[in-house]
Amino acid sequence: MNSQIRRLGIGLIALFVALFLQLNWLQVVDADNLNNHAGNTRAVVRDFARPRGVIQTSDGVVLALSTPTDDDFERQRSYPEGSLFAHLTGYFSFTYGTEGVERTYNDALSGRDQKFSLDRLGDVLLEKEHTANVTLTVSKALQQVAAEALGDRKGAVVALEPRTGAVLAMADFPSYDPNPLSGHNQNAVRDDWNDLNADPERPLLSRAYRERYFPGSVFKVVTAATGLATGTATVDQPVYPFVSEIDLPQTEQPLRNFGGSTCGGPLPEALRVSCNTSFAQLGLDLGAQNLESGSQAFGFTKVPPIDLPFAAASTFPPTALLARDKPALAKSAIGQQDVAATPLQMALVAAGIANDGVVMTPHVMGEIRDSEGRVVETYEPEPWTTAVPADVANTTRDMMVGVVEGGTGVLAQIPGVAVAGKTGTAQTGRDTSHVWFIAFAPADDPKVAVAVVLQDQPNVNEATGGTLAAPIAKAVIEAALGAP
Template sequence: MNVQIRRLAVGILVLYSALFVRLNVVQVYSAGDLNAREGNNRQVLRDFDRPRGKIQTSDGTVLAFTTETGGDGFEYQRNYPTGELFAQVTGYFTLGLGSTGVERSYGDDLSGQSGAFELRALTNLFDSEGTTGDVVLSMRNDVQETARDALGDRRGSVVALDPRTGEILALWSTPSYDPNLLVDSTGSEAIRVKTLLDESPDKPLLARSFRELFAPGSTFKVVTASAGVRSGAVTMDTPSYPQLTEWTPPGTTKAIRNFDGALCGGPLDEILRVSCNTSFAEMGARTVGPDQLVETAEDFGFGSKPPIDIPGAVASEIPTDYGRPLGPFPDGEGGTVYENTAGLAQVSIGQGDARATPLQMAMVAGAIGNGGIVMEPHVVAEVRDTEGDVVREIEPAIWKRPLDQKQAAVVRTAMDGVVDDGTAEALDIEGFEVGGKTGTAQTVAGEDRSHAWIVGYAGVEGEAAEVAVAVIVEAQQGISEQTGGRVAAPIAQRVLRTALNPAPVSAPGDLPGQLGGN
């Protein structure tokens, strides 16, 4: 009998220990992932019927605030006074649908439930109103408005950031949506509206700027050039690629042609200036090779999900397997042929299976303007209490180092030339050093439509760039390298001009019925 009791006791102890370990795993180690999981509304249920802090831009525009409903049921309701302008950043906070965007990733701060605010609550036990936090974005209302207005009704995205800190200044995609349509205390109307938005072929709920992948076209030549410079095989003067109208990689009969049958070639600055397909295809496939190209792209951030502080970011893609080496190029001029050298040549000019988000390409341009360093991108600058005191600051952090300063300077000189006297002349701004790279990516083979791209940076000459930008205008008529310079560059220039000017900072006034902050 005693033996059976001991066995039972041991069994219960083992089960209890396993339960204890599992509870700690769930409550401590997995808590963050579980709270961030789509469809988990536990945090929303906890925080919905209580005051909540504001979300505002760095220049004082209030983007989200809470009011008292004064009716039956729930006492509070979230409001988004700028409508669609910041919807894909702030997200929404509703009972039936949960939360997205900043409302989700900074939900504990907004509701006063983060560690810093809970500590303050313990030291102020007599505060009957409780504590909420205000989230201040790094984004500027004036830059975001410029991005929206410059893009207009055309489908596409605009990203602007400070490459020195990773602070995002604008993050806009057309089409967007109005989060006020999803604010419904019962949840039934919000669900109906979201269903309609989900079914729309325009996908307005999808922030295309950091959640959608596109062929980067010739903007990827910045990565290819960086790989060449980093390898030591490419300098500003050597090699000088042959003047060609087309080049056929080994292993295929399909030639890579220059836009409009142009004859081009030469050293790095010249081939980037005119965006020479034949030269960059040869640079990637022969001069650089697959290992160095892939490694450089990954060091810019390809293959990794960017650590932006709002949910849903996707990793940009570059193929990593080009098959086994087959031997030297048949012309005896150097380089190794691989089983898929043809695919490598396509990727080297931003075609084939290369895919990137506009955010990723803005970070590529920003790295060139910032001495070869990619900073962690973020939309939030700081969290404040209701008295306006800073509770927490988002500190700049290095994410990737694809180039050293000397290597970045070589590519920067070449990109400056693209603006001075190349395909991106429309990006130029008097009084500033501006560099850029246009791009065109055909949407469907055989169709006369393409995505128009541009990436670039601007700042005081000789110093780290102050602003980096990426613009994509989707499915434009025509397929020409001039498409990016004609369509996307004027948009990027307007955004750069606004961002380079000091922000017109003003303290936000109280909004009607506003709670959770001054």
């Protein structure tokens, strides 16, 4: 009898151990597979109901938080700043999932990331949550300045710290309010989603890092730097002829300066007045391979490794195409033809020149803290690509200073601060153009690099980038530098 009881006891203990091990396997080892399974609808409800970390700016303004509610979802995700940061924070929606920082750092915010827990098994048994809070590199103060300067004109503003790649501001217009998408009334959520997607202005689209535009003359910075780096041009030679148009191979259609103006001279002068004929000739002199390689060195044709989802790669025509199409080569050198860039990419171009030719990896996450307030992750700056040697970057910087001091970018001047910049206008229709301005300052010790694009502006000329876009960049630079 005793042996039977003993065997039964051993069997029960073995069964208990097996169940315990299986429970631990499911809850600890295989938890992520179960949680992330597409068919696990309970996981969606659970994530929506569980605590979720805060997203905040570098100056401590809360951008996203979860508060308790009395309904089945238990918590409501809200965005106190509404549309101002929508394309950065994104949304956390029961119906439409996640977007923006909410998507990139979902594991940290939701507590799925195991590195935020030192005792995973103990946390499971005690039902402890280990959500984390994400602090961005963007400040509310600078974001507000960028958004107000942009106003209600379609376009975007991107400001970066050249030495680290930190995004200091990223403003889009139009934008949207993420709060309705995170609501609990699913009929209302779907109605809002449908309205946003039906809007011809496409407010859900981030123009800062997902939309590509013809860059026009701001691309001349890339062409100029490539010309210097390859030895195709110097600050003295060649001296381009003073003409209003240039004949191109393989076509009877000449390439003209904007408005029929006459310009020429050495490279610094050509950049100062944004001379199309001079840069078209430089493009022909460089050749297709050099120009494509030069653009790629700045990041064109590559997806920028920013910690935001679905960033768009900027485009440049391949050598095989441009080598047999000389008119396309000349037009590509001035940012036309099939060249297209995101505002983020052009901000990276400016930042690369500012940072001695090294383009840093762009990022919006500054640090992540666990639920106890301990810093568990801090972004460490990393180079993305070396665009040009430092001496070439410095020469290009000096030429860009000339653009602001006495060229097409004079409206970006800031008393007591040397600003390096470049204007751009890219015709998109009979009477409309995208207008650009890229800049960094102070030129001798850069703290901020900026790109501004205004989409489909009417009645423009070559100077319009300096008239419309440069004042926006100036406002952002002044705010970033703390100018009175």
